[in-house]
Amino acid sequence: MREIFPALFGNEATKSRIGDAILSSRLPHALLIDGQEGSGKYTLALEIAAAINCERRGDPTASLPCHGCPRCKRIFGGGFVDLHTLERDESRATIGVDPVKEMRRDMFLSATEADCKVYIVRDAEKLTTEAQNALLIVLEEPPEGVLIMLLASGTDKILTTIKSRTQYIPMARFSNGEIGEYLLKTDKEAERVRNVDPEGFDIAIASADGRIGLAKELITPESRERIAEERAETLAIINSLGRGKSYRDIYAAVGDLPKKRTELAVALERLMQAVAELIKVGYSGDGVSLSFFRSTEEAETVGESISRAKLFKLYDIVSRAYDDNSKNANTAALLSTLSAELRMA
Ligand SMILES: [Zn+2]
Structure with missing residues (x-):
């Protein structure tokens, strides 16, 4: 044909x-x-x-x-x-x-x-x-x-x-598997990245959220480094609500969030996305489409030490902060409210 x-x-x-x-x-x-x-x-x-x-x-x-x-x-x-x-x-x-x-x-x-x-x-x-x-x-x-x-x-x-x-x-939206397959077939650099940094490769693909063009940009060294830092920030906040963590952990994690309004909006959105994925994986397991987490297993491991009720609270608290940020609330005040609310969650 x-x-x-x-x-x-x-x-x-x-x-x-x-x-x-x-x-x-x-x-x-x-x-x-x-x-x-x-x-x-x-x-x-x-x-x-x-x-x-x-x-x-x-x-x-x-x-x-x-x-x-x-x-x-x-x-x-x-x-x-x-x-x-x-x-x-x-x-x-x-x-x-x-x-x-x-x-x-x-x-x-x-x-x-x-x-x-x-x-x-x-x-x-x-x-x-x-x-x-x-x-x-x-x-x-x-x-x-x-x-x-x-x-x-x-x-x-x-x-x-x-x-x-x-x-x-x-236009179609692709699964992470399809994007990975396409990159490896068409891009020599992609193959090299997969060999030297398999985790970064998978994370870049997941972050592309179904878009091949974006995945190509995200596998570059600078992008992978940036994504790794952003993920660490997001995970630090989620983990600070886990068992055995103190207010100090929450305070430190929130303190690492960006102070600039537009950047803060993106960071809060990412956090909401990650928490939403944890909640969905908790309910439905496999078959949830993921863009923050690389795999269901990774999400399950992160979600293990946090109760579902707490995850829902976290989601609501963060979406409120996101809302306030878009209404031009003072970002420093907003972040201290966020720490206080997370402490009580
Ligand atoms: Zn022709």
Whole structure:
């Protein structure tokens, strides 16, 4: 059978559905590709852009796209003039209407070399309402030979009118096992990491929470070191509530939490995630999807010395602190309240 979208891992049903649509010239003119950061949205968008323009598209002995013809090479290597990507300016929180209008104008110009001009909008959930409305016109009445792909991490902020004029394509979330297998197959560095630091390798994969792109970033030495420190902080707080621990342990563990509001929010979120996993593993054992703990066994070992009632209390106390932090409470005061409440838990 012909291989479709070879650069994208997994997502088999999606790949064959879109591949069939391309081969029978039934691909809709606008797609909404939805998945978390690092889930492969951009890879998929490039694969589609190449597939509809590939010079060997009609050749069933080549993969789709072939990755070898001049057009494929330019699409993946940059320099394909009929491929346009709209990205958020990093210094801004949103994508405003002006770049969308400019992109819209361009859609009505004829193609230079493509069979189908391609427009990719990254972070589409960051488009302002005005920008989305500007886009709506071309989604309703698309110019000939134009494909628009909106890539979003969640679609809550996307207007219903946009959603109804685009085909929705959700990206798959992978199990830790699948991610590990993929990394080892495609990345020599991953194999080395697994050999020198098997624990760090597993932790990085679990921390990626189902996202292959993120897992690739997390196996670097700097990331592994950072994750190890953050985990130690989180585990110190959980362990300080175990049998035989004193107020001193709680105080020391809370004292290590970051004082900066945004960093504290992330640390508290991680703590809530870890405690939630301990509670779930306590109830359901195997089969719980884990992102803080590497394995059910690890979670069981950590949870052993803390009663379930205490874990629930811990969860509530931490989520209250998280809430206060987001309401701009003074972080030093918040942390001392946290220590006091944990002591009484
Ligand atoms: Zn090609």
